[in-house]
Amino acid sequence: xxxxxxxxxxxxxxxxxxxxxxxxxxxxxxxxxxxxxxxxxxxxxxxxxxxxxxxxxxxxxxxxxxxxxxxxxxxxxxxxxxxxxxxxxxxxxxxxxxxxxxxxxxxxxxxxxxxxxxxxxxxxxxxxxxxxxxxxxxxxxxxxxxxxxxxxxxxxxxxxxxxxxxxxxxxxxxxxxxxxxxxxxxxxxxxxxxxxxxxxxxxxxxxxxxxxxxxxxxxxxxxxxxxxxx
Numbered sequence: 001x002x003x004x005x006x007x008x009x010x011x012x013x014x015x016x017x018x019x020x021x022x023x024x025x026x027x028x029x030x031x032x033x034x035x036x037x038x039x040x041x042x043x044x045x046x047x048x049x050x051x052x053x054x055x056x057x058x059x060x061x062x063x064x065x066x067x068x069x070x071x072x073x074x075x076x077x078x079x080x081x082x083x084x085x086x087x088x089x090x091x092x093x094x095x096x097x098x099x100x101x102x103x104x105x106x107x108x109x110x111x112x113x114x115x116x117x118x119x120x121x122x123x124x125x126x127x128x129x130x131x132x133x134x135x136x137x138x139x140x141x142x143x144x145x146x147x148x149x150x151x152x153x154x155x156x157x158x159x160x161x162x163x164x165x166x167x168x169x170x171x172x173x174x175x176x177x178x179x180x181x182x183x184x185x186x187x188x189x190x191x192x193x194x195x196x197x198x199x200x201x202x203x204x205x206x207x208x209x210x211x212x213x214x215x216x217x218x219x220x221x222x223x224x225x226x227x228x229x230x
Contacts, residue, residue, distance in 0.1 A: 004040045
């Protein structure tokens with residue numbers, strides 16, 4: 001994807017841009033030098049509004065490259081500052097959908113783990129007991145639907161740690177489908193994983209109105225088995 005199309009833009013105004021990011025696209029630059037969501041968003045605004053010079057685009061949060069779904073971008077420094085603070089203060093409510101091949105027992109629950117990231121491996125270790133240097137991570141999950149060996153879960157985050165859902169759910173035996181790094185036995189053709197930033201609730205950084213966004217799930221197998229829930 002060299003440009004952002006209208007199907008990826010869920011909302012835009014003078015202050016923010018809400019995008020349904022496809023899996024495989026970096027949110028911001030890394031050592032690969034690959035094109036990023038920030039690059040594409042700037043190009044989209046520059047082209048649509050015929051803006052001269054550089055386009056400002058700020059990033060108040062991120063999701064993993066292999067993950068799809070909602071990303072909020074800030075079009076002004078004021079919006080970026082306020083949104084960044086809202087994410088830090090946990091005022092933004094984040095909900096994910098994920099697919100796993102392990103039927104959840106129980107069907108819903110509250111998980112608390114302590115996480116430690118290994119930068120060399122870009123992987124997070126999760127344990128159930130507190131230890132120095134580990135960060136507390138909390139989430140709620142519940143089963144939404146099942147289709148053969150795949151099961152669709154809703155995950156509500158209470159903390160925003162790197163790889164949190166991937167590490168916590170894997171520790172409980174429910175690895176994200178396609179997430180080989182965290183124990184899945186399945187590989188997606190596009191190397192993505194079945195983790196999708198589904199819903200965001202936030203206050204508009206300037207207008208102060210309550211906003212809610214829902215991102216349609218990818219049109220890929222096994223996601224398509226749950227299209228009736230989209």
